[in-house]
Amino acid sequence: MTIQAGVSGHPIAHSLSPLIHTTWIEAAGLDARYVAHGAESAEAFAALLDRGRAGELRGLNVTAPYKEQAFAAADEVSDAARLVGSANLLVFENGRLRADSTDGYGLMNALAEQAPALDVAGRSVVILGAGGAARAAAGALALAGAQVRIVNRSRDRAERLAADLGPAVAIAEGSTAFSGAVLIVNALSVRPDLDVGLLDVGTVVMDMTYRPLETPLLARARARGLIGVDGLAMLIGQARPSFEAIFGRAAPATDVRERVLARLGDAA
Structure with missing residues (x-):
């Protein structure tokens, strides 16, 4: 069965997370999809979490403005998430929700x-x-x-x-x-x-x-x-533990930074 995961926030169309994670998914040969989930309100984000609890999603990265809501909704939170009072990573398992913060x-x-x-x-x-x-x-x-x-x-x-x-x-x-x-x-x-x-x-x-x-x-x-x-090094750095938590394996060594730079239109 295809593993379903993604990122949510508002706005979300600009997010580079789908490109980063899809690059790793392809390199690892996983049967998985990682896509952006738009949530235009707190209610829409809560509905997305309900889908995760129901088994439709394995994991979800979270960006503004929902990191604090993600933290509050969790059944279990990591020390890092508790320290900052917010979460940018949610993992769904058997109807329960685990929250972590990988930004640090x-x-x-x-x-x-x-x-x-x-x-x-x-x-x-x-x-x-x-x-x-x-x-x-x-x-x-x-x-x-x-x-x-x-x-x-x-x-x-x-x-x-x-x-x-x-x-x-x-x-x-x-x-x-x-x-x-x-x-x-x-x-x-x-x-x-x-x-x-x-x-x-x-x-x-x-x-x-x-x-x-x-x-x-x-x-x-x-x-x-x-x-x-630069901030791109941080973006990719916070994505690595997210990938591991969601897909159960380390992010493979690949040219993810080069692919993101090409998307951004910057020279390496």
């Missing part, structure tokens, strides 16, 4: 791949933003031993994030927020206004955005001689 794994995987010399343990890192993406990044970096600083226009939201994640996460403001930081992560959905001249030599700059792949922030950082880490 994706971030750490991207750093290991594109900035292998970086060690955040005991060091200061800065996250721009305080939304769901920032929460996942902060959780993963705090677990890795970093001292996390949150820089966000809305102090209230930043305070909630810091309170939820504990003493390893604090709020920072002004130009001194970047002093001594070994890593800057942009988790904002809008273009950040960051003067890379404020950053120490050797600072790694990561942008979670992958459209465009070379964001203005990464371009400015690289022009100054800093190491840049």
Whole structure:
């Protein structure tokens, strides 16, 4: 029987997850389908979860705005999902729903791949933003031993994030927020206004955005001689444990990044 899986969010047509997972499915020779499931409302997303519980789906990746709803609907949640209060991965089994968050794994995987010399343990890192993406990044970096600083226009939201994640996460403001930081992560959905001249030599700059792949922030950082880490590495990194959880095997080694770059229209 064909394994049915996919990704859901709103909007969802832009998602690269079907391309990534289908590339791995084909390379592994699996009898499976991974497609985008549009859900224009919370009620529509709940109905999709009901289909999963009924056995129509093996697994589902979740993107905005349904990650918190996915977490709340689960019968079982991983430590990573509990830490950030949301889920981007759901696995259906015998009518039950298991939730996990692989975004933090994706971030750490991207750093290991594109900035292998970086060690955040005991060091200061800065996250721009305080939304769901920032929460996942902060959780993963705090677990890795970093001292996390949150820089966000809305102090209230930043305070909630810091309170939820504990003493390893604090709020920072002004130009001194970047002093001594070994890593800057942009988790904002809008273009950040960051003067890379404020950053120490050797600072790694990561942008979670992958459209465009070379964001203005990464371009400015690289022009100054800093190491840049792109959002596509994180996207593929978070997809790997999702594939394994849904299909029961590791993602095969294949040219998935090249295929995604071709879709995006960027040069490798």
